[in-house]
Amino acid sequence: MTTTPTLPVPAPVQSGRAAKLAVRAEAAKTRLSSPWASLIAVVIAVLWTVPTVGLLVNSTRGEPGPTTSGWWHLWGIGSGFTLSNYVDAWNGNGGTPLSDYILNSVVITLPAVVMPITLALLAAYAFAWIDFRGRNLLFVAVFVMQIVPIQVALIPLNTVYVRFGLSSSFWSIWLSHTIFGLPLAIFLLHNFMKEIPPSLVEAARVDGAGHVRIFTRVLLPLLVPAIAAFGIFQFLWVWNDLLVALTFSGDTTRPITAGIQQLTTQFSSSGNILPSAAILAMIVPLIVFLSLQRFFVRGLLAGSVKG
Amino acid sequence: MTQTDVAKPPVSMPPRRSRSWISAVVWIVIAALVGGVIYLSLSPGGSPLLYNSSNSHSWFVDMIFQPETVAQKLVVMVLAIAAFLAVMAFILWVVDRTSVPKGVLIAGFIGPVVLALASGLLWSAIKTIIQSFQKFDQFGTEIGWAGWSNYGHVFTSANTHMLINTVVWIFVVPIFATIFGLVYAVLVDRTRFEAAAKALIFLPMAISMVAASVIWKYVYFQPAPEGSAEIGLLNSIVRAIGITPVNWTAEYPIGTFALIVVMIWIQTGLAMTLLSASIKAIPDEIIEAARIDGASGWRLFRSITVPSIRPTIVVVITTIAIASLKTFDIVNVMGNNLTDNNILANAFYNWMSVQQPGWAGSAAVLIFVVVIPVIVFNVRQMRKSEAVR
Numbered sequence: 001m002t003t004t005p006t007l008p009v010p011a012p013v014q015s016g017r018a019a020k021l022a023v024r025a026e027a028a029k030t031r032l033s034s035p036w037a038s039l040i041a042v043v044i045a046v047l048w049t050v051p052t053v054g055l056l057v058n059s060t061r062g063e064p065g066p067t068t069s070g071w072w073h074l075w076g077i078g079s080g081f082t083l084s085n086y087v088d089a090w091n092g093n094g095g096t097p098l099s100d101y102i103l104n105s106v107v108i109t110l111p112a113v114v115m116p117i118t119l120a121l122l123a124a125y126a127f128a129w130i131d132f133r134g135r136n137l138l139f140v141a142v143f144v145m146q147i148v149p150i151q152v153a154l155i156p157l158n159t160v161y162v163r164f165g166l167s168s169s170f171w172s173i174w175l176s177h178t179i180f181g182l183p184l185a186i187f188l189l190h191n192f193m194k195e196i197p198p199s200l201v202e203a204a205r206v207d208g209a210g211h212v213r214i215f216t217r218v219l220l221p222l223l224v225p226a227i228a229a230f231g232i233f234q235f236l237w238v239w240n241d242l243l244v245a246l247t248f249s250g251d252t253t254r255p256i257t258a259g260i261q262q263l264t265t266q267f268s269s270s271g272n273i274l275p276s277a278a279i280l281a282m283i284v285p286l287i288v289f290l291s292l293q294r295f296f297v298r299g300l301l302a303g304s305v306k307g
Numbered sequence: 308m309t310q311t312d313v314a315k316p317p318v319s320m321p322p323r324r325s326r327s328w329i330s331a332v333v334w335i336v337i338a339a340l341v342g343g344v345i346y347l348s349l350s351p352g353g354s355p356l357l358y359n360s361s362n363s364h365s366w367f368v369d370m371i372f373q374p375e376t377v378a379q380k381l382v383v384m385v386l387a388i389a390a391f392l393a394v395m396a397f398i399l400w401v402v403d404r405t406s407v408p409k410g411v412l413i414a415g416f417i418g419p420v421v422l423a424l425a426s427g428l429l430w431s432a433i434k435t436i437i438q439s440f441q442k443f444d445q446f447g448t449e450i451g452w453a454g455w456s457n458y459g460h461v462f463t464s465a466n467t468h469m470l471i472n473t474v475v476w477i478f479v480v481p482i483f484a485t486i487f488g489l490v491y492a493v494l495v496d497r498t499r500f501e502a503a504a505k506a507l508i509f510l511p512m513a514i515s516m517v518a519a520s521v522i523w524k525y526v527y528f529q530p531a532p533e534g535s536a537e538i539g540l541l542n543s544i545v546r547a548i549g550i551t552p553v554n555w556t557a558e559y560p561i562g563t564f565a566l567i568v569v570m571i572w573i574q575t576g577l578a579m580t581l582l583s584a585s586i587k588a589i590p591d592e593i594i595e596a597a598r599i600d601g602a603s604g605w606r607l608f609r610s611i612t613v614p615s616i617r618p619t620i621v622v623v624i625t626t627i628a629i630a631s632l633k634t635f636d637i638v639n640v641m642g643n644n645l646t647d648n649n650i651l652a653n654a655f656y657n658w659m660s661v662q663q664p665g666w667a668g669s670a671a672v673l674i675f676v677v678v679i680p681v682i683v684f685n686v687r688q689m690r691k692s693e694a695v696r
Contacts, residue, residue: 034604041494044487045507048572052510054540055522069536070543071525077536103377107384114388118395119420126416132409138417145428147682149633151655151671153431155438155664156348160426163347165355169372170383179427182420211412212403240515242636243656252375257517261640264521278521282514289513290506300577301584 059085059275067271085276093273095266098280101259105239105284107170108255112177112238113231119178120185120230121223125215127186128193129201139190145183153179154247161248168250176244181234188299192226193219229299232292239285256281330410337418344426348434395419432675439668447662457669461654472563473651476570476634477677481627483571485620488578493608496586505583509576516573516636523569524641527555559647566648569637574627585619586612618688625685629678 057071065079075081089098126132127139157179161172196219204218245258260281263270270277289296347356358364358372374380401407402415442453462470488508495504511519528539530552537543542552555565589612597611613620638653649657651670658667 037494041491041504044491044494045504048508048511048575050540051522051526051572054525058525066538068538070538070540072540072543073536103380107380110384111387111391115391118392119423122395122399122416123420126413130413130416132413138421142420142424145424147629147678148428148432149671149674149678151633151652152435152668152675153428154671155659155667156431156434157427159351160344160348163351163353163356165358165360165372169358170374170380170387171372174387175423175427179423182424183428186420210403210405211416212399216399236513240517242515242517242639246639246656247659252373257515257636260515260517260521264517264524264640274521275525278518282518285513285515286510289510297580297584300580 055275055278059279061085063272065272066275067267085273086280089273089277089280093270095263095270096254096259098256098259098277101254101256102280102284104249104253105255105257108173108177108245108249108253109235109238111170111174112181113234115174115178116181116185116234117227117231120182120189121220121227122215123182123186124189124193125211125219127190129214129219130211142183142186146187148183150180150243154243158247168248168253170253172248173244173253176248177234177238177241180244181237185230185234188230189223189226192223196222225295225298228292228295232288232296233299235288236285236296239288327408327410330408330414333411333414333418337414337422340422341426341430345430348430435664435668435671438664439672441665441668443663443665445662447664449664453665457665458673460666461651461669461673468559468563468647469649469651469654472560472648473632475563476567476631476650477628479564479567480570480574480631481624484574484578484627485582485623487571487575488580488623489582489613489620491575492579492583492586493612496583505579508579511573512576516569516634517640519569519573520637520640523572527565527641529554529557556641556648557645562642562645562648566637566641569641570631570634574630578623578627581619581623582616585616589615621688622685625681628681632674632677 054071057074058066060081060083061071061075061079062082062084063079065073065075065077066085069077069079073079091097091099123142127135127142154176157172157176158167161167161169161175166172166175200218201214204214209217239255240257241255242257242261245255246261249255249258260274260278263274263277267274358368360373370379371383371386374383398415398419402412438449439457440453440455441449442451442456444450491504491508495501498504525538526540528537528542530539530542531537537546537552539552539555541555545552553561556562593611593615594607597607602610633652634650635652635656638648638650639656642648642653651674655667655670655674658670
């Protein structure tokens with residue numbers, strides 16, 4: 001890293017933007033010129049990355065590498081580079097194939113994202129743009145439900161599912177994720193809807209549009225970023241969820257998180273495929289996350305932090 | 308229209324016909340559905356209403372409720388989404404007619420949500436509170452009232468460390484995640500590698516806690532038997548510097564801290580993102596003025612940056628505290644049912660899976676009770692900072 005001594009440049013009288021940029025560049029320079037600051041940043045970055053690198057290396061080490069020696073031996077001591085762990089994990093290596101779990105995760109996640117978004121869009125529209133008695137009271141109730149931990153709902157919900165004959169089916173998991181996602185979805189989408197200028201809606205009304213037309217023609221196109229923000233949020237939440245999965249899924253509906261959890265309990269028999277299975281489980285959320293990152297950050301900043 | 312009317316956001320619509328009895332009927336139907344779910348949840352037993360797997364059904368019904376093959380699962384998924392969207396479109400189509408009274412219009416927009424939240428979340432929470440005061444036999448059948456004894460069990464059960472552990476989690480995770488996130492956000496702010504550097508820290512947020520636990524398994528792996536190589540990174544380092552290797556996740560209290568480190572590793576990304584956005588929002592004039600006054604480095608950070616982003620720091624700490632309170636995945640996957648390093652959310656799951664709704668219910672209610680003051684604190688801080696603005 002170049003450590004040019006920074007001259008105290010007296011900010012010349014410039015047009016606003018150029019001056020700002022100059023100050024920014026100056027600030028960045030002073031910060032980087034401190035070797036300690038750079039060192040701390042690099043140390044944190046390395047500490048945060050090393051465990052993941054270890055798993056990645058282990059996932060490509062041939063038998064008996066992952067179960068008998070540390071990943072920092074890389075592809076030495078009798079465990080050459082191989083991708084067969086991935087193939088074995090995908091095909092199950094004698095147990096349930098990972099492809100089954102991933103399929104279940106896909107089947108669980110897509111409806112569990114579409115349903116709460118659709119329901120919440122309608123409700124958020126009503127809360128934002130239709131005047132009715134009890135509106136504020138109802139909205140506060142929804143707002144409060146955001147903080148209800150899902151633990152308080154699991155056992156009674158299961159009783160109801162058993163009563164309907166839906167236990168350990170996809171339906172119970174879809175319904176649960178929809179219910180748990182709704183309060184946050186309504187709150188978030190309502191906030192975005194409130195930001196749309198009322199004049200726009202008023203103009204559509206003057207043109208003779210009813211509520212449904214305003215909702216579908218005027219508001220929906222403007223809400224695409226908000227929908228993306230919540231959509232990616234709910235996607236990651238459902239895909240990565242373990243608690244709802246363990247509570248409601250059965251043998252034919254178990255998602256990838258529950259599958260990996262089972263693998264960890266059988267380290268002696270499946271230690272070789274555990275690293276590659278975990279990597280396979282991360283791929284989908286990482287792709288979704290990296291491709292839609294800006295929407296995700298936007299959702300976070302809008303206050304969508306769900307536990 | 309010349310002026311946007313911000314004070315009155317709800318759009319004024321031409322008055323709809325007030326045939327209020329139709330609205331009343333629609334809302335009574337919604338209430339009846341909620342009541343039906345409540346009734347069903349109170350009367351367990353009896354044959355399942357929608358699908359009884361012990362009876363024989365046509366292949367189509369079996370596929371809808373118990374899909375087996377890949378194709379069946381995908382078909383059911385597509386059918387579920389399509390049917391759901393069709394129902395919602397139908398509801399919108401019905402309420403769109405101007406002859407439909409306003410009460411029905413509102414029911415069309417918020418009725419499904421009211422139904423789902425009232426029967427699924429509100430009633431479930433009430434029932435859990437009730438169950439936390441009930442006694443259950445070993446099969447999970449209710450056998451009368453228990454008073455406060457379920458709560459007593461949570462506080463005095465064999466997991467003596469559980470409550471202490473939970474408190475340690477709630478305080479240690481947010482503090483360290485916030486410190487690391489803040490320091491890192493400041494250090495990489497406006498550098499050339501900012502985006503990449505942030506992505507490294509942020510990626511743990513995108514993966515599941517189960518996957519994170521597998522990643523850390525190879526850091527904390529138990530000591531290798533005499534004569535064989537270490538699998539875990541930490542024990543390898545420890546041995547290299549001449550200390551006896553430790554079974555990190557099984558000992559107490561070091562196991563609790565080992566698990567907490569994983570949670571900090573995950574949550575730092577969240578702290579960093581929120582704090583970084585907040586740092587970038589500090590007006591340039593303030594920083595410029597401070598620089599002119601000679602502040603830089605640590606002093607600028609302490610006197611300008613931190614006070615300016617104080618509201619965000621509060622939000623970050625409270626959010627991570629609540630997430631830590633509810634952490635179940637890490638303890639479940641890595642803690643391997645060791646009672647010493649248990650926390651409340653994992654105890655809830657364990658009690659639920661051994662058919663003890665009383666104990667599990669009281670654990671869930673306790674989680675809820677701890678969340679409330681944190682949220683109240685958060686909301687009050689938000690109000691305060693809004694008042695200042």
